Every structure is written in structure tokens, then in C-alpha cells.
Amino acid sequence: MAFLMREAVQERLQKRIDDVVGGFRQNVGIVGPIGVGKSTLLREFFQSISRDPRLLPVCIRGEAIDGRQLIEQWLGAVLCSVLLGRTLNIPSSLSALMQEADAIIPSTVHAAKHIQKLFQQEKNSTAIRELFGLSLILARETGKKVILLIDEFQELEKLPVPDPFSMLGRQMMPAKEILYVVTSSAKDRAIEIFREKLSLLFGNFEVLEIAPFGFRELEQHLAVRMPTHRWSPGLMRFLFHMTDGEPLYLDLILQRIEGMEVREIPQPVYPSVLIDAFCQELFDCRGRIALLFEQRLERCVGLSKKGGAFLRAVLSLSQGRHKIIPIAANVGETVAETQRILKRLVQEGFVIKSGSFYHLPDVLFRFWLKEVFLRRQGFFLPEDRSLRKTLFDRLNSDLEICERMCVDDVGPRVEKLLKEFRNDTVEFCQKKYPCPQFSEISVKNTPQSKVAILAKGSRGRWLFQVCPDWVSESDMEILVQEAKGFRKIKRKILIALSGIDQNAKLVAQECKMQLWDLRLLNTFMDYYDLPKIIITKKKTHDTQQKTDGSFVGTVAQALPALELR
Structure with a gap:
């Protein structure tokens, strides 16, 4: 089992570029939790290959509002690829984009217009099949290799056909001129799609998992990011313990600390400053991490008309219930219904299933649910001072434990x-x-x-x-x-x-x-x-x-x- 540093991921992607140019295709799937930088990695990769005359990079964001917007974005991304090196003024509407690209790739534009017509006629299956084949038309018309980047590719399920991934797999197999690089925050669902829908005779997916910072990388990150701040080993252990090395959470916490004081000479970071930064982010009304978690809960509740049961399932996991029977008892549903709820939460990337365990993988989210959200739900007075004090004390207790670790x-x-x-x-x-x-x-x-x-x-x-x-x-x-x-x-x-x-x-x-x-x-x-x-x-x-x-x-x-x- 090979483990690569983040810089090596870019090297691996570049190798896949060299391979596809040389006639061998190895598609790549990048999986990992929200916030570890998959989208940033994809954007940087897009920029790094956009001026290569052998290639046409096409970048599609799977997190569209609905299937209709996703289709329009797909068409636009394909047509945009030929304009990148020609003009800085890329048209903002699909119709203007077609008009601009028609002189360069008339066959591809004609195919895109035909796809639009098929959707208007509600011939969805034919339209989606031709949409998936549009990149191949582009590759053969231009004589270039198309690098198709799809961010959060599991969202293709929004497309108005029963089984879009099987359809995509059939289109991928003969399209050796297309290199697919996809990302997903729903690891289990993505692996399932790779195995069951996209396991091809030619062009199987090499799956790379991006995980958060390890402790050594956290040390290096702090030294580069905050050269005038001196971190004790105990404080670094506490920071790692709380964030689990998630780059997004680290960035927001460090921004808080940087905003509290400007330093010109190296000085130690005080425990009270770090704990206060966590309190501001997790508890206060302007806390950005708290806002992210609240939005996550809104998405969870929005998964079903029985959103309350979905929320209770997530809360059960934060309270240490990991097996189906205690979760079902806490949710107040039958075991069969609870299994259905958990299966959906796994598919959406909220929960992971590992053997007989269900688990919330986000350490800080679990902490926030238990120490902030649930305490607020169980508090009967409209004041927050005592709750904030409770949170401060809990953080201080965890800090003391981390300082004693050896x-x-x-x-x-x-x-x-x-x-x-x-x-x-x-x-x-x-x-x-x-x-x-x-x-x-x-x-x-x-x-x-x-x-x-x-x-x-x-x-x-x-x-x-x-x-x-x-x-x-x-x-x-x-x-x-x-x-x-x-x-x-x-x-x-x-x-x-x-x-x-x-x-x-x-x-x-x-x-x-x-x-x-x-x-x-x-x-x-x-x-x-x-x-x-x-x-x-x-x-x-x-x-x-x-x-x-x-x-x-x-x-x-x-x-x-x-x-x-």
C-alpha cells in the first residue's frame, strides 16, 4: 500500500497526463473528506495543464443546483476548453459560447445543439448518452487529448436518467482519447461506483485518498504560516487533537489567532488565546466553523421529509452510539428504517460504515454536536454565558490531557x-x-x-x-x-x-x-x-x-x- 505526500499527488497526475499522451490511459479518482483541498488540487491541476498545446482541459463542478444546471455547465465547460488560449473574455451564456466556438469546433457545437434539442423533446436517456460522448467528439475534431475533470462526481446522480454511471461507463470504454480525473467527498459511495459501474476493461480508476495533515505536517505548516508564533508541544498536540489536521479548520482557527495580535518578534502562543479562538469559531454567532456545521445539519435534515430522524441518527453517533440497535433506539425508528436512514447518510458522505460500525469521521464536528449543539438544545434559558463557560472548561480539560501525553x-x-x-x-x-x-x-x-x-x-x-x-x-x-x-x-x-x-x-x-x-x-x-x-x-x-x-x-x-x- 503506497502512501504519497500531497506534492506527489500532482506528480502522479502529471504521470497520467504523460501516459495518456503516450497512448495508455489510467483514469484517476481522488477521494477524501470535505475541506482537505480536493477542489483546490483540481483547480491547480487545471491551471497547470491549460497551456499545454497537446491537451484540452475540461472542468465540471458536480455540485450544481439540479440536473438541468449540471447539463448546461457540462456543455459550457466542453465548449470553453477551446477558447482558453485564444481570449480572456469567455462568453457567460451558453448561446454566446456556442456562437463564439462554432468557427473553431463546428462539429462539437452542432452536437451540443443537438443535445439541447433532445432535452427539449424530453428524450433524456439519448441526450445524456450523447452528453457523455461530447468530449470524444471534441477530442477527435481537434486532434488533442481531453482531460475531463469532474469535481464531486457522485453528484452526476442528479442527471435525469435512472443509472447515469453505467451509461457513463459505456461511453468511457472506447474513448481512449479522454482522461477522466474525478473527485468525491463521499468516499464509500465513490468506491462503490468505481467498483460496480466504472470497472472497465480499459481505463480503470486508480483511486487516491487525500487525508488531513499528520502531526509532522502540522508542525511544518505552523512554522511556515506563523513564523513569529512559538508553539509548545502540548499546544500543537491539542490543536491536532481538536482539528484532526483538517486544513480548513486549521486555517480558520489560525486566522482567529492572527487577528487577535500582530507580532514582529517570535513569542509563545498562550493556551488561553488558542482556547478562545476555538470558542469564537465553535460557539459565537459569527463563528465560521459553527456556521459550516449548521449548514451541514441543514443539508442532513433536507435529505428527506423525515429529516428529524436523519438528524437524530447523526446526533446518536456523536454521543458514542455506533451500532444499529442502540442508534435505532435513540432515533425512535425500527431497525429496518434506521438502516435505510444510515445507508442514505453513508451515500451522502455524512457517515461512514466500517464493518459493524457507523461512524462520524469529522472529529471537530462530533465535538461541536456534543458540546455545543446538544447542550444548547437542552438548555432552557435564553443566555449563553454559562454554556460558553462550559465549553471553555471542556476545551481547557482536553488541553491539559494533551499536555500530559507522552x-x-x-x-x-x-x-x-x-x-x-x-x-x-x-x-x-x-x-x-x-x-x-x-x-x-x-x-x-x-x-x-x-x-x-x-x-x-x-x-x-x-x-x-x-x-x-x-x-x-x-x-x-x-x-x-x-x-x-x-x-x-x-x-x-x-x-x-x-x-x-x-x-x-x-x-x-x-x-x-x-x-x-x-x-x-x-x-x-x-x-x-x-x-x-x-x-x-x-x-x-x-x-x-x-x-x-x-x-x-x-x-x-x-x-x-x-x-x-
Whole structure:
């Protein structure tokens, strides 16, 4: 499983450009939560290729008001592509655009007019099929490769046909002159579309997942963004803990801090300043993050006439209910109806389903729902001072916890996680991980692994070896010997918090030892509503500073191309 830094995403896209020009097409899907910069990435990519004489970039925004606007935008984006290098005055109406482009691409303009006519005649299926084929007409008329960028492509479901993605797949297959680069904030829905509708003989999608900043990237970001502000390790851990490294939230919080004081010489950031910035953004009437969350709830309620049930389902998740039966009980609906509600929330990107778990992936949104929205709903007086004080105290308490965090407390925190297992199943990177309930858990200190945790349950004895440092091949051999000292072990799991050497991985595979990195461990921590583990200093026994994804935050994770070959 390859992990790439954000700069490498642009390099990967450029490679796909070179490939399609050379006659090989590999479409790309970019998925990730709202706010991590997918749209910005797409715009920057559009700008970077717009002056390449071999290419015609076409950029379509899926988040249109309705299908009609989406169709008009699609037609306009295709026609605009030939005018980019010719004029700065791009016509603002579709009719004027057709008139301007007719002298350059008459066949494409004629096809666009025919598509309009088909829609007027309500021949929607034929019209959508020809709309999807319009880029191929453009490519063949101009002799150039068309790079079709679709932002939030799952929104193509708005188009007035029963199954637009199957129709798109049939049009994509022969169109080797078209490179598709799409984004989606609804990860599960996007993966489902790639697998079931767009799994093609030629041109399968390479799926890249963009995640928020990791702790190291947060450090680097703060150093560049705020050179006159000095952040203590505890404050940085708190900032990371609250925002989970989401670039949008970080930007808004840092703007608040920058607006409070102008500095010319380096000075420390005070805890009260950071907490006040969070209070302003999450609680005050002009808080931009609070406004974003309120808009998110409005979209949630607007999904159905039974919007209240959808909202209660989201609130249930924020309160720590992750399984269908307790969620249904809190929502006040049958299990079957609650499953339908949750399925829709998953499709719309509000919720993710992981094995037997339903989960709100946005850490700060969960915090706001529980500590601001629900408290306001349960308060009977028209004043906010006591509620704001409660929020301030909660933030201060979390800050104190973050300041006390250290690598030495990892063992007890993993032990606490294991005590939460209730015969669950968690899915991560298309793999399912059983989480059996353990009746007895004991922690032992060992020379090499630092911490060994022996857990007993109905599925036998499980051994967890926790290593804060980089694991080399020689370290791995010692760990294997340590594991042999424990009798009748059903499953062995090595938790390598600072990464692992490739040869050490091979040794682990030979010994049938499962590997967890920091990212996977924190996925478990998050699903069980426990604070994520933050490693502030990377220790290594290797002369080369290697990375296996544990420390990567703003990443593109290359999921296997959905190949039939």
C-alpha cells in the first residue's frame, strides 16, 4: 500500500497526463473528506495543464443546483476548453459560447445543439448518452487529448436518467482519447461506483485518498504560516487533537489567532488565546466553523421529509452510539428504517460504515454536536454565558490531557482500547479486522517491544507487541523470539508506531504476525471514541529516514486499481 505526500499527488497526475499522451490511459479518482483541498488540487491541476498545446482541459463542478444546471455547465465547460488560449473574455451564456466556438469546433457545437434539442423533446436517456460522448467528439475534431475533470462526481446522480454511471461507463470504454480525473467527498459511495459501474476493461480508476495533515505536517505548516508564533508541544498536540489536521479548520482557527495580535518578534502562543479562538469559531454567532456545521445539519435534515430522524441518527453517533440497535433506539425508528436512514447518510458522505460500525469521521464536528449543539438544545434559558463557560472548561480539560501525553503512556492506552472491544468488526483499507471481547488483559514490559499485552478471550490468546521506535530487521528478529516466550498464542499483532523496515515486514509475514501502523491504530482509537495517539518525535534505528505511512497526514493512498485483467 503506497502512501504519497500531497506534492506527489500532482506528480502522479502529471504521470497520467504523460501516459495518456503516450497512448495508455489510467483514469484517476481522488477521494477524501470535505475541506482537505480536493477542489483546490483540481483547480491547480487545471491551471497547470491549460497551456499545454497537446491537451484540452475540461472542468465540471458536480455540485450544481439540479440536473438541468449540471447539463448546461457540462456543455459550457466542453465548449470553453477551446477558447482558453485564444481570449480572456469567455462568453457567460451558453448561446454566446456556442456562437463564439462554432468557427473553431463546428462539429462539437452542432452536437451540443443537438443535445439541447433532445432535452427539449424530453428524450433524456439519448441526450445524456450523447452528453457523455461530447468530449470524444471534441477530442477527435481537434486532434488533442481531453482531460475531463469532474469535481464531486457522485453528484452526476442528479442527471435525469435512472443509472447515469453505467451509461457513463459505456461511453468511457472506447474513448481512449479522454482522461477522466474525478473527485468525491463521499468516499464509500465513490468506491462503490468505481467498483460496480466504472470497472472497465480499459481505463480503470486508480483511486487516491487525500487525508488531513499528520502531526509532522502540522508542525511544518505552523512554522511556515506563523513564523513569529512559538508553539509548545502540548499546544500543537491539542490543536491536532481538536482539528484532526483538517486544513480548513486549521486555517480558520489560525486566522482567529492572527487577528487577535500582530507580532514582529517570535513569542509563545498562550493556551488561553488558542482556547478562545476555538470558542469564537465553535460557539459565537459569527463563528465560521459553527456556521459550516449548521449548514451541514441543514443539508442532513433536507435529505428527506423525515429529516428529524436523519438528524437524530447523526446526533446518536456523536454521543458514542455506533451500532444499529442502540442508534435505532435513540432515533425512535425500527431497525429496518434506521438502516435505510444510515445507508442514505453513508451515500451522502455524512457517515461512514466500517464493518459493524457507523461512524462520524469529522472529529471537530462530533465535538461541536456534543458540546455545543446538544447542550444548547437542552438548555432552557435564553443566555449563553454559562454554556460558553462550559465549553471553555471542556476545551481547557482536553488541553491539559494533551499536555500530559507522552510516548510512555501508549501501552495503557492500547490496553484501554482492547477493553472496549465487543466482538466487533472494523473495516480499514478494504480489510476487515475482528475485535473480539477479551475477558482478561495483562500488560508486560519487555526489553525490545517496550510493552507486550496479552489478551485472553473466547477466540484464544492474542499477543500485542507495542513498539514506539522504528523497527529494523534485527529488531524484528528479537521481537519474534520474544513472542515465542508466550504459550498458545492464537494471533500475534505488532503495533509499529514509528514505522518498519521492508525486510522486517517480510519476517513478520513469515511468522504470521499482523502489522498495525499508527494510522490503523488511530482508526481503532477514533471508532471507539478514544483520543488518537500522537508521536511527536520520530525515533529510528535505520540510517535512512523512512516512512511507511504512519506519519503521513496529507496523503494520497493508492488503492488497488479496480482491474478485471
